[in-house]
Amino acid sequence: MLRVENLYKSFDGFMAVNGAELLVEKGRRVAVIGPNGAGKTTLFNLITGQLKPDRGKVRLDDEEIGHLPPHEVCRRGIARSFQIANIFHRLNVFKNVQVSVLSRQKKSNRFFYPAHRMAVKETDRILESVGLLDRADDIAGSLSHGDQRILEIAIALGTEPQLLILDEPTAGMSPDETAATMTLIRRLSETQGLTILFCEHDMDVVFNTAQSIMVMYHGKTIIQAEPEEVRRNRTVQEAYLGGEEDA
Amino acid sequence: MILFIVCSGLSYVLGVLRVPNVAHGSLYMIGAFAAFSITKLVAGPAGFWLALILAPFIVALVGFVAERALFCHLYEREHLMLLLFTFALSLILGDLVKIVWGAEYKSIMAPAVFDGTVSIMGASIPKYNFFLLMIGPFVAVALWLFANKTKIGRIARAAAVDREMVGAVGINVSWVFAFAFVLGCFLAGLGGALVAPTVSITLGMDHNLIIEAFLIVIIGGLGNMWGAMVGSLIFGLSQAFGVLFWPQFAIVFPYMAVVIVLIWRPKGLLKSVW
Amino acid sequence: MGKNGSSRITVLFLAALGIVLLFLPSIIPRFYTYILSLIFVTALLAMSLNMVVGHGGLFQFHHCVFYGVGAYAFALMITKAGLPMWLSFIAAPLASALAGLMIGWLCVRLTKLYFGMLQISLGSLIWAITFRWYSLTHGDDGIHGIPMPGSIAGTTGAYYFILLFFVLCLLVMYVIFKSPFGMTLQAMRDNPDRCAAVGINVRRHQLTAIVAATFFAGIAGVLFVVLERTVFPDLLFWVLSLEVFIMCLLGGWFTFAGPALGAAITVALRTFVGIYTEYWTLVLGTLLIFLIFFLPEGVMGFIHEKLESRGRKEVPGPRGV
Numbered sequence: 001m002l003r004v005e006n007l008y009k010s011f012d013g014f015m016a017v018n019g020a021e022l023l024v025e026k027g028r029r030v031a032v033i034g035p036n037g038a039g040k041t042t043l044f045n046l047i048t049g050q051l052k053p054d055r056g057k058v059r060l061d062d063e064e065i066g067h068l069p070p071h072e073v074c075r076r077g078i079a080r081s082f083q084i085a086n087i088f089h090r091l092n093v094f095k096n097v098q099v100s101v102l103s104r105q106k107k108s109n110r111f112f113y114p115a116h117r118m119a120v121k122e123t124d125r126i127l128e129s130v131g132l133l134d135r136a137d138d139i140a141g142s143l144s145h146g147d148q149r150i151l152e153i154a155i156a157l158g159t160e161p162q163l164l165i166l167d168e169p170t171a172g173m174s175p176d177e178t179a180a181t182m183t184l185i186r187r188l189s190e191t192q193g194l195t196i197l198f199c200e201h202d203m204d205v206v207f208n209t210a211q212s213i214m215v216m217y218h219g220k221t222i223i224q225a226e227p228e229e230v231r232r233n234r235t236v237q238e239a240y241l242g243g244e245e246d247a
Numbered sequence: 248m249i250l251f252i253v254c255s256g257l258s259y260v261l262g263v264l265r266v267p268n269v270a271h272g273s274l275y276m277i278g279a280f281a282a283f284s285i286t287k288l289v290a291g292p293a294g295f296w297l298a299l300i301l302a303p304f305i306v307a308l309v310g311f312v313a314e315r316a317l318f319c320h321l322y323e324r325e326h327l328m329l330l331l332f333t334f335a336l337s338l339i340l341g342d343l344v345k346i347v348w349g350a351e352y353k354s355i356m357a358p359a360v361f362d363g364t365v366s367i368m369g370a371s372i373p374k375y376n377f378f379l380l381m382i383g384p385f386v387a388v389a390l391w392l393f394a395n396k397t398k399i400g401r402i403a404r405a406a407a408v409d410r411e412m413v414g415a416v417g418i419n420v421s422w423v424f425a426f427a428f429v430l431g432c433f434l435a436g437l438g439g440a441l442v443a444p445t446v447s448i449t450l451g452m453d454h455n456l457i458i459e460a461f462l463i464v465i466i467g468g469l470g471n472m473w474g475a476m477v478g479s480l481i482f483g484l485s486q487a488f489g490v491l492f493w494p495q496f497a498i499v500f501p502y503m504a505v506v507i508v509l510i511w512r513p514k515g516l517l518k519s520v521w
Numbered sequence: 522m523g524k525n526g527s528s529r530i531t532v533l534f535l536a537a538l539g540i541v542l543l544f545l546p547s548i549i550p551r552f553y554t555y556i557l558s559l560i561f562v563t564a565l566l567a568m569s570l571n572m573v574v575g576h577g578g579l580f581q582f583h584h585c586v587f588y589g590v591g592a593y594a595f596a597l598m599i600t601k602a603g604l605p606m607w608l609s610f611i612a613a614p615l616a617s618a619l620a621g622l623m624i625g626w627l628c629v630r631l632t633k634l635y636f637g638m639l640q641i642s643l644g645s646l647i648w649a650i651t652f653r654w655y656s657l658t659h660g661d662d663g664i665h666g667i668p669m670p671g672s673i674a675g676t677t678g679a680y681y682f683i684l685l686f687f688v689l690c691l692l693v694m695y696v697i698f699k700s701p702f703g704m705t706l707q708a709m710r711d712n713p714d715r716c717a718a719v720g721i722n723v724r725r726h727q728l729t730a731i732v733a734a735t736f737f738a739g740i741a742g743v744l745f746v747v748l749e750r751t752v753f754p755d756l757l758f759w760v761l762s763l764e765v766f767i768m769c770l771l772g773g774w775f776t777f778a779g780p781a782l783g784a785a786i787t788v789a790l791r792t793f794v795g796i797y798t799e800y801w802t803l804v805l806g807t808l809l810i811f812l813i814f815f816l817p818e819g820v821m822g823f824i825h826e827k828l829e830s831r832g833r834k835e836v837p838g839p840r841g842v
Contacts, residue, residue, distance in 0.1 A: 048718065074720035082718075088711040090775070091704075099708045100719040102701045114699050159719050269763075331770065332813050334763055338806030346800065454760060458645055465638045496653050502646040509639045510627060 001026040001195055002047070002078075002163060007056035007066075009046055016042040018219035020056075024163065024197050024212075029189050031206045032199040034216035040199040041083055043216070044167050048080045049073040060163075074103075079161030081152040083168045089141030093132055096140050096151055098123045100158025123158070130154045130184060146177035153184070164188070166198035170205060178202065182209050207231070251383050251479035253456065254463045255390055256434025258475040260427060261464060266329040270313075272457030273340035274306050274432050278439020279452060280348050281305045299440050306436025307429045309340070314428045341453055382441065386434070387476055459501070466508040481508070542684060551676045555748075558680045560788045561687040562744045567768040567780035568694055569737035574766070575774030576703060577730050578710030580637035583644030584765060586624070587735035589757030591617040591742025593651065596667050596752045606669070610743055617739025618732050620647075625731035629724045641759060648757040665751045683744050690737055691781075697733065698777055706730050767809055 004022035008015070017039045024030045032040050045051040047058050049070040058066035065073055074080075088096050101119045127133040130150050135143065140151060149169060156164055169185070170178040182205055188194045200206050206213065207227050214224035215233075223233055257271045281302040313336055439452075463482050467474025482501045489500030545557065570584045595613035598604045604612070624643050628636045669679075697703050705726060709716045713723050746752060755761065764787070772783025790808070794801050 050714070050718075070714070070717035071720050071722050074718060080718050082715070086712055086715045086718075088708045088715065090711050091708060095704060095708075099705055099716070099721075102705065103716075103720045114696075116699070118701060155715070155719060328813050331767070331809060334767075335806040335809035335813070338802040338809070342800045342803035342806070346803075454758075458641070458759060461638070462642050462645070465642075496650070499646065499649045499653060502642060502649050505642045506639075506646055509635075509642055 001061060002197070003057075003059040004043070004047065005057045005059070007043070007046060007058065008054045009042055009051060010054060015219050017046065017053075019221065020216065020219065021221040021224070022197075022214050023224060024195060026162075026195050027189070027193055028211045029185070029196045029198075029209055030212045030214065031210035032197070032214045032216060033201075033203075033206055034199075036201075039216055039219035041167055042219075044080065044165055044199065047073075048078060048165060074159055074161075077162040078165060079156035079159045079163070080165040081149075081156045081167060081169060083171060085145070085148040085152060087140045087148055087151050087155065090139065092137050092139050093143070093151060094123060094127070094136040097126055097154050097158050100155045101126070104159045126154050126157050129188075130157070131180075146173045146181075149173065150181065150184070153181075157188075161194070163195045163197065166196065168200055169198055170200065170202055178205060185209060251387070251476050253435055253438035254460050254467075254475040254479055255387065256431040256438070257460050258464045258467065259390065259434070260431035266333065267461060267464075268428075268431060269330065269333040269457060270337040270340060271333075271431065271435050271460060272453035272455075273337040273344070274310060274435035275439040275442075275456055276344060276453040277309060277340060278302045278306045278436030279443045280344055280439075281436070282440035282443045284348075299437075302440035303433045303436035306439070307433040310432025310435075311425065311429045314425050337453060337457070383476075386437075387473075390434075462502070462505045466505055466512075481505075539688075554676050554680050556788065556792055558676070558683045558748050560785045561683050562741055562748060563765075563768070563788050564781035564784035565687055565690055565744065566738055566741040567765050567772070567784040568691065569734045569741060570765050571769045571774050571780040572694065572697075572706075572734040572737070573727075573730050575769055575776075575780070576698065576710060577706045577727060578713075579727060579731070581640065581731070581734070582637040582766070583640045583759055583762045584734070584738060585759070585762040586640075586644035586647050586757055587617040587621050587738040588742045588745070588761075589651070589752075589754075590620045590647070591739030592746050592752045592756055593742075594739070595743045595746050599667055613743045614736050614739030617742065618736040621732050621735025621738075622728070625728050625735070629727050629731070644757065644762070645759065648754060648759075651757055652754045667746055667750045667752075669747060669750060679748050682747060686740065686744060690740055694737065695777065702726075702729070764805075767805070771808075771812055 002022070002024040004020055007017050007020040009017040020039065020043055022030075022032070022043070032043065034040055042051065046053050046066065049065070049068050049072065053066050056066070057064055060076055060078065063076070065076060065078075068076075088099065091099070098119055101122050105119060124133060124136075127136055130153060132147065132150060132154060135147065140148070143151060149171070153164075153166065153169065156166075166185070170181050173181065185196060185198070186209060189196050198210075210227060212224060213227055213230045215222045215230060222235055223230060225233070253271070253275055257268060260266065260268045260271070279302075282299070285297055285301055459482060463478035464475055465478075466481065467476070467478030481504055485500045485504040486497060489497035493500075542557075545554065566584075566588055570581060573579045573581045573584075591613045594616040595609050598609035598612060599606060602609075624640060627643065628639050631639060705716065705721060709721070709723055709726060716726075717723050742756070745756070765784075768783035768787050769780040770783070771786060772781065773779030787805075790804065791801055794804050798804075
């Protein structure tokens with residue numbers, strides 16, 4: 001479904017992404033791992049249009065999307081959550097998701113309708129599926145960190161994506177919150193058939209959730225394979241997984 | 248050249264404090280009025296030179312008071328608030344000038360040594376303007392030396408980029424900012440005092456100046472002193488150009504030039520310090 | 522969401538206010554009627570600015586250009602082109618909106634400060650042209666004694682005319698504020714990147730908001746001419762723009778009605794302070810400093826916080842925010 005081929009991106013001479021390759025098949029859960037600075041977030045930015053690649057291609061179902069601006073990428077069915085909680089902090093939880101749902105319904109430009117009556121069912125459904133329905137009226141900025149990350153995911157879900165890209169979804173969460181989030185992700189993937197691409201530092205999370213793992217190091221793809229194979233791979237072990245126990 | 252001296256101060260404050268100082272125009276105006284008063288007190292050429300030296304210090308003092316009393320408490324806030332504060336300050340200073348000096352036009356004369364013109368490449372320039380032309384680069388070099396070679400200057404530049412780090416190293420960032428701000432005010436006052444003999448000193452000076460100064464600083468690149476010089480040149484030249492070709496719309500030409508530059512290079516011509 | 526005590530009180534309050542305003546001219550001196558009209562015009566201008574600043578997060582530093590364009594267009598159409606008043610009345614705000622479209626289109630490509638600076642330079646350009654094009658605009662002198670139909674030429678007539686359009690515009694603005702468009706605009710203020718990531722064409726949205734806001738500013742300009750019967754270049758000067766900005770800040774720019782309140786306070790203060798002293802700008806500057814230090818959310822914002830912290834049991838209605 002999503003294919004990244006030979007991607008390169010440099011910033012003022014620093015090669016952030018140095019030949020990355022990725023294959024995400026429909027309905028699967030794929031994880032990207034690598035030490036800090038390996039280029040994971042840059043890779044995601046290249047896929048979703050926040051950055052333009054210097055070289056290489058990003059293909060979605062055979063369509064090249066590397067050069068598209070973020071809102072066009074979204075219209076093609078890719079939604080994304082960000083590493084730093086990127087929510088609408090002045091609006092309440094309900095409206096946060098509603099914005100995204102309305103965008104999907106192409107109703108963002110409607111002038112003469114009262115917004116609070118539109119898309120209520122869909123928004124409520126999403127809030128319920130992530131467990132935030134009871135917080136719908138709270139101002140987003142007042143949520144706990146973990147809840148904000150979940151809200152992030154809810155906003156992304158508002159656009160009814162086919163591919164959900166999550167940038168370190170459990171960063172900064174307690175073990176309980178992490179477990180809950182990963183359960184949620186598995187549920188989304190299994191019941192709604194969402195394809196999920198995520199990157200994480202928590203190795204337990206990665207190896208328990210992902211069906212395919214891509215390893216990046218210094219901007220380059222070392223390997224992409226099933227978890228067991230990755231675990232066994234010598235290069236990966238030397239470069240990165242040496243500290244597997246301390247995840 | 249006057250524009251440059253004034254703009255360099257604005258640019259510097261912008262570069263270090265990351266705040267456009269709307270009050271810069273008012274400070275400039277105070278410089279001019281202060282120079283006027285000094286020349287009234289001390290007659291003759293001595294008065295003029297004295298004014299040139301003292302007025303900037305007076306302005307710097309005003310800036311210092313404003314900064315310590317009020318401004319420094321706002322450093323934690325967002326930039327928009329700081330900008331609005333400088334605007335408020337310009338309003339207050341503007342009226343203060345009205346209170347202290349009254350509303351009529353004032354003027355001062357340059358000392359006799361500046362009478363007459365100088366012949367440069369076939370064009371004759373009034374001697375005073377020539378003097379200004381010489382002072383400009385002098386100030387520029389002095390400022391550059393200061394910002395890059397002295398310890399304080401370098402600390403200021405570091406603070407502009409990362410004020411937390413500078414604070415963590417044990418330097419009192421607040422005083423650094425105070426210093427930068429005061430220096431900016433000094434330059435504004437100097438500009439005001441220098442320009443005093445060539446224009447009529449009125450109450451609208453601050454408004455007229457501040458827009459031009461801002462635009463110059465923007466097209467030059469925020470916080471970049473050489474940019475301020477380039478900007479002033481562009482501004483001055485386009486205005487002269489306008490006077491030559493279409494006197495009625497002379498003031499339109501610099502604005503046109505600014506618009507063109509900004510559309511082509513929104514961040515300014517030279518690299519911004521930020 | 523929103524059918525609760527607080528919104529019913531609001532409706533009652535507004536109705537009462539409306540009735541008061543309708544009968545006011547017959548009981549107060551003409552001077553106060555004039556001041557009220559001026560407040561309405563200024564409030565409309567401030568509200569239009571807030572559409573893009575408070576709700577949209579754009580650095581619209583030179584909004585008054587559009588106000589002035591509307592005013593001048595209206596004046597010129599009547600005096601120089603001899604167009605009938607109703608036609609000019611419709612065409613002038615359209616001229617403003619057109620200016621808004623052109624300037625806005627150039628500026629939305631930039632972010633934040635650069636947006637503001639380009640706008641200031643473009644606005645100053647227009648100001649300079651207006652200032653100097655003596656044959657057309659009479660430059661610094663302005664145009665005076667612009668004729669108005671008899672029914673709205675007097676102070677009272679002008680008052681009702683302005684009040685009518687003020688209320689109409691406010692209603693439209695409120696509807697927009699509550700609409701998906703308005704909500705998305707506020708989301709863009711908080712986080713434009715996120716909006717792009719959910720599929721919103723941020724620039725187009727912002728440009729639409731700008732055009733709408735400048736349209737309303739144009740209407741404000743036209744109403745100004747109805748009231749004052751004159752135009753002058755200061756309407757386009759950046760100092761006025763900054764003053765309007767302050768009105769929004771004073772009133773509270775994240776709320777709906779805040780800027781109107783700010784405008785009312787400012788105009789009222791300016792008039793009454795002016796009676797006692799000529800140092801109005803000094804007062805304004807001090808007021809501004811006070812605001813910055815103590816009331817950054819503006820008066821309205823302050824009231825809002827008080828209400829919200831006290832009325833926690835009720836669902837915070839969509840009355841203002």
